[in-house]
Amino acid sequence: MKIATWNINGVKARIDTALAWIKEASPDIACLQEIKSVDEGFPTSAFEDLGYNVATHGQKGFNGVALLSKLPFDEVNRGLPGDDADEHARFIEGVFSVESGALRVVSLYLPNGNPIDTPKFPYKLAWMERLRVWAAERLTYEEPLVLAGDYNVIAEPRDAKDPSLWLNDALYQPETRKAFRAIETLGLTDALRATTDEDGLYTFWDYQAGAFQKNNGIRIDHLLLSPQAADRLVSVGIDKHVRGWDKPSDHVPVHVELRI
């Protein structure tokens, strides 16, 4: 089973690109972030026409996440628990029936957190702690679980072309990296790093200053796997070529193949 994650940076502005990628990659489940659309504005029928079931958690203007799935949804849960005052649409969980039982897949858009001297940074860290608590609870189910999305975290120096450029950025603060490790050390596996120690592997390149042409990128889109999912991991890929298409998102899709 192929499960992919992609921050598309606006589903309405990117619909042609999104459909072209779906046709090419044919993921069984796709996790989208930054749909920048309310649920009613999401181009659901365009994806349904390609054989997908669609679940969205959107809001006006920015944020917003979605799940596209060839499998029917048994259950959909919207929003990350832990703060009733948080109205950002950044989290959606789908539950699917597979031979072994349940498969859970989350599409998450972790807060950017910049600038770090504003409330945005503590909001990011608090969101990460809520995610840690949520993941700890889900891991007790001992099911295949895929936590996929734009984490807005540069976990290690090798995940940036030039780490020195990110020293004052929320994506690379020691507190950010520590909070990410605290999620991983619950027992989640970073799918890409389970398969390679290569550096130079990125998932985001800024639109500005010819970043893609210089390969001045960062790896911030991750798929974290529960033990039951990691045991089934076959391969991981980054669809880097999509960044070279017309009207690209600044992120590219990342995908795993699981023996499910």
Add this chain to the structure above:
DNA sequence: ATGTCGAATTCTATTCGA
């Protein structure tokens, strides 16, 4: 020289968030 982009409102221009 942050050199770009998408969305919303302030709407043939500016701001916000990334």
